[in-house]
Amino acid sequence: MWYWIVMFILIAGSIGMLGVSFSSIKKNKAIAAAREEGGGRRRRRRDEEEEEDEYDAPPRRRRRPEQEPEEQPQKRQRRKKRQWKILLEDIDSWDKYTFTFYDTVGIGRGKDGSMYEKYLPIIGDGRVSKLHCAIIHKGDKLYLKDEGSRNGTYLNGERIDRPVVIQRDDIIGIGETRLEVQRILRESES
Numbered sequence: 001m002w003y004w005i006v007m008f009i010l011i012a013g014s015i016g017m018l019g020v021s022f023s024s025i026k027k028n029k030a031i032a033a034a035r036e037e038g039g040g041r042r043r044r045r046r047d048e049e050e051e052e053d054e055y056d057a058p059p060r061r062r063r064r065p066e067q068e069p070e071e072q073p074q075k076r077q078r079r080k081k082r083q084w085k086i087l088l089e090d091i092d093s094w095d096k097y098t099f100t101f102y103d104t105v106g107i108g109r110g111k112d113g114s115m116y117e118k119y120l121p122i123i124g125d126g127r128v129s130k131l132h133c134a135i136i137h138k139g140d141k142l143y144l145k146d147e148g149s150r151n152g153t154y155l156n157g158e159r160i161d162r163p164v165v166i167q168r169d170d171i172i173g174i175g176e177t178r179l180e181v182q183r184i185l186r187e188s189e190s
Contacts, residue, residue, distance in 0.1 A: 021094075028096060084137055087182040088120070091171070096182070101137075107174060108132040108147070127151050127175030141165050142184060144172060151175055 081102050088097045099105045099118045106116030110130035113119025122128045129149035136143050143163035146153040154173030155164050166172070172179040 024095070028098075032098070083187040084142060085183075085185040085187075086135065086142065087184075088172070088179045089182050091178040091180055097179075103137060105135040106131060106147075107134065107172075107179075122174065122177050125175040125177045128177060132174050133172070135166065136163065138163075140186075144170075149174070 083100055083102055085098065085100045086105065088099075089095070090097075097120055099120070101117045104116045105118045105120065106113045107120045107122060107128075108131045109122055109125065109128040111121055111123075113121065113131075115131075116134060122132070129147070129151070131147045132149040133147050133153040134145050136145055142165070144153065144155055144160060144166045145163040146160055151174075152159045154160065154171075155166065156171050157173070166181055166184070168181055168184055170181045172181065
């Protein structure tokens with residue numbers, strides 16, 4: 001009799017876990033679809049331009065006849081800001097977080113992360129400070145920076161006291177939450 005009760009509980013628990021996993025995947029796909037829908041027109045246009053560039057020669061610029069080379073206004077060379085995409089996974093709950101950003105992603109317990117470009121609220125962990133840490137970009141790398149948190153920020157088990165370069169498979173420890181860096185992608189220069 002006890003054998004059947006234990007088996008029933010195990011089967012019910014497994015079905016429950018599968019249900020939660022599938023609902024989480026469905027929710028993440030819906031969020032990703034909503035994000036893509038918002039930027040879909042620009043992305044489609046960019047994709048069409050890339051397809052054309054593969055087959056056609058790039059157009060040449062023509063000089064206006066009324067301007068001599070010495071008279072042309074000096075254009076400031078602006079470097080186009082490149083977007084970053086980072087995928088983080090909570091090791092304990094298997095929640096996945098994806099952020100596309102230019103400068104910073106803040107992580108903390110507070111609900112208002114308006115000072116950051118993107119913000120990841122860690123609500124269930126009481127050891128996480130309101131503004132715990134940030135992922136910032138400098139040059140061609142991403143750095144993890146502690147924002148003066150009470151319990152500290154850890155990278156691969158070591159407490160950090162200055163910005164440290166992060167890369168794929170690093171483990172970010174904040175409070176009792178551990179986030180694994182699944183992927184880091186950078187928009188290519190055009």
